Amino acid sequence: MLQVKARMPKAKRPLTHLTFDKFSNLLERIVADPFSKLEGYIVNGNLVETKDINWLKCFLATRTTKNGLRSLVEGDSFRVHQKIYSSITNARKLSPGTSCNLCLTENLLYCPTKGLCSHFRNCKYHNSAQKQFRPCPSQICDAFWKEIGFFHRYGKPSWKNTKADQWCTNHWQVAKCFMPLDGYQDVSSFDDTDFNGIINFMINCTESQRSLSFNIANQPNALLEARNIVRSIRHSPDLMVTDDYLASFFSTLNLLLTDSKYLASDSSAKEAVIKLNQLEKDANRTPAEYVREYLQEVRETKKVITLELLQFCKATVKFHSSH
Structure with a gap:
């Protein structure tokens, strides 16, 4: 059944009148210029709400952890x-x-x-x-x-x-x-x-x-735990992350980045740990600021849109039926 909404003035009509397929195509077209129309929708609060902050923190923490593994990998x-x-x-x-x-x-x-x-x-x-x-x-x-x-x-x-x-x-x-x-x-x-x-x-x-102090073949271990907890966030159907789960998420990533064999003394890993601690405790930024940080990284690295951002938008935007 089609969702019925009141008409809105054309200039203020939100992005949510699109189907997800059309929205995905829009993201792919404008990702080369992250500070274009997409950022406007985000900053104006059309895509995210305060309840999504924990998921966004996990999203950014994953990217921070990846950067901390650079020297080792x-x-x-x-x-x-x-x-x-x-x-x-x-x-x-x-x-x-x-x-x-x-x-x-x-x-x-x-x-x-x-x-x-x-x-x-x-x-x-x-x-x-x-x-x-x-x-x-x-x-x-x-x-x-x-x-x-x-x-x-x-x-x-x-x-x-x-x-x-x-x-x-x-x-x-x-x-x-x-x-x-x-x-x-x-x-x-x-x-x-x-x-x-x-x-x-x-x-x-x-x-x-x-490069690791533990035996990777033995389960569970810090590598497998990190992969599993990030996977659970990536495939979350509603993006709802409790405070307790957020604490567990950051603890798991910190455990890997502080492994004693190599990472504990590596500059990239140590910098990532500092950023994770700051991100976990930061309660002042709005959801729009978290998403803008991601878009800034997209622009600086000239990377294409990721499945994670598409997943986030799919879960947070009330898309109309395509039928």
Whole structure:
């Protein structure tokens, strides 16, 4: 049934007359200029209410925590890349700097590969002559493929995320093999990658164990707890976060950022802990100010709109039926 509302003057008509699909498209169009029409709606109180402050704090705390993990993740991902590359060049007695950029990821995977592609006669992954399975002409990329599998805690790299023609020169293309199966094909750096991708790299890449005081294989642990509590916020249907849950959320993230092996003495992590403490105790800012802070970061990093913001808008705006 269509929702009936009183007519409003055209100049003051709120954003809520849109369906969610149309609103999503609007966000994607104007995100390149966050301080345009969208900010006006937020600042004027059309999208958020005071009750949403706790959820917004969790939202911003997640991004702060990700930034606090930068040094650890960049270091671990670079190190695992160098270990793989060095082991290959040494084993095959290749000259330093030898590389290959001729292989697509599809070339290195048999057809069919479980969980990735279907029967070879109707495969949507190996769907051209250039993408058929073949050995690497330099004998490098197929060895990279094998080594990446060895470093994956569960032996199941996310091949769909990565571009094998960059494995020799780009450590982040290797790092993406340890992230979730979907959503990371187009990211190219730490900054482009969301918290879920970062935390899953730490869980799935065995090299990360060197930087943490606890055994990642033992459950529960600080990594898994951080992933789970952030996941619960990301998938919250109503964005209602109690004060008790907010305290637990911040405590969980602080526990990870203060791990004694590396993070407790890392400048990025220490700065993140300070920001988390300030954010948790801040009771003066309005919801609009929290959202504006997010939009400022979008503009500065030139990133596309995230699913989290879409989720927030979907839950807080009273959209009309599209039927």
